[in-house]
Amino acid sequence: METALALEELGALFFGLGVLGRLAGRIGISPIPLYLLGGLAFGQGGLLPLAGIEGFTELASEVGVVLLLLLLGLEYSASDLVGGLRRSWLAGIVDMVLNATPGAVAALLLGWGPVGALAMAGVTWVSSSGIIAKVLSDLGRLGNRETPAVLSVLVMEDLAMALYLPVTTAVLASLGFLAGLRTVAIALVLLVVVLVVALRFGGAVSAVVDSPSSEVFLLRVIGVALLVAGVASQLQVSAGVGAFLLGIAISEDTAENATRVLSPLRDLFAAVFFVVFGLNTDPASIPAVIPVALALAVVTTMTKIGTGWFAARQAGVGSLGRWRAGAALVARGEFSIVIAGLALSSAAIDPEFAPLATTYVLLMAVLGPVLARVVVPAHGALSGRRRAAA
């Protein structure tokens, strides 16, 4: 009987997510905010509490994080990352300083201490590469001259995550300074080793998973990814970082095949991950954090626009293109939730952290694509008025 009930609940959950995803497509926004809302609706204090499937959904959401980061790693080749690092390190630093600071300051003002500040800094820092790639493609801006600048900011953020996530994992587990330093050193060494291996012997890692049969290939890729993620998790480097590094190490042709077979699985498990995050947030706690979330949204929208503006100017792009780059980067999404998800499991984190992160991502995931759309007509209207006044 229990199995029957669990199957019914899971079925209703996935079907509900499918309906939400379709709705998101209709109104032209990312499905992530709707999945979060779905989680809020089903979870504790929500409309329809789900019981008996937590064991499955918790594990599935962990797999979701692993797959999200594995596919992110597969998207970038090692030469992309090293090239991005050479060309855009300055934009990457500007991005970090401008966008991590507001989150950290907000957390300190709320009295969450340095651990809360570190986690919240990550939530406001990282743009959503998934949402942004989709928006640029939908708006026909992939060929624009500011787009490489936008993408290189995203690349820098992802590289930075390979260090930030282990640091945060260590701090959240309150391992102490020396143990924390050790995990950071492990992560740094792993990152360098993976980049070197991928650049010099890219074929070797691919050979482990490659197979002409797509079934065998799928099983091997998933198997290796979960193994690597598990070992990384045991070393306190965080499961996601392990998967991300594995993704980078798999070279181009194999990476493309892996992306093709894994994308549907990623969509499934990542959806569960977003829902579980929503499930763990009590909707009743949201109204109290709305003012802070709104303030953070306003400030970090401006700081992201500044970041994009700077990166595009470095690339020699004109005024309107700089604004387009800035607006494109505003969206936050999957990464902010991954970071918030890490923080959730720690005792050192204030209970208001999850509702704030949820509300913030809900705002930014919707606001980002809208801003990217309206920035061009808005710029036209403004410069038109300036011309009329002159």
Place this chain on the structure above:
Amino acid sequence: MDVELTRLPGIGTKQEFVTGDGRRVGVLTHRDGHRELLLTGREDPDACVASVPLSEAECNALGTLLGAPNLVAKLGDQQREVEGVNTAQFPIAAGSPYVGRALGDTAMRTRTATSIVAVVRDHVVSPSPRPDFVFAAGDLVVIVGTGEGLRQAAEILEAG
């Protein structure tokens, strides 16, 4: 001519050049292989006014349209001084008797006193093809000869 290559991490590669009137024309090759033709506007040189997805066949058609007349015009320029000699290009249509047969089978020089100087296939030019060159449907044959010779050559390629 400078063709600028830009890698777009996670998306693909972009190749483009600046035209005489200051616009950029380029091709975006996605990682899965599908291609887009890019064209920037005059108002904002950074933004694309058009990004047109093209299939493999459409890419070939566009390449042939742009590449082959160019070759013919170049050959025509070289032969302008020679009175009575023209250059023309004829397609090997799907129904042509020479699809799958060798160039030598046309006996073009003997029958019409014209010469086949190049064949364009999938926007790749094969200059001075040998008699054992085998035609395929869709090839563009570039021929040099007199006006009358070229007319006969067209008939031969069409009907044998």
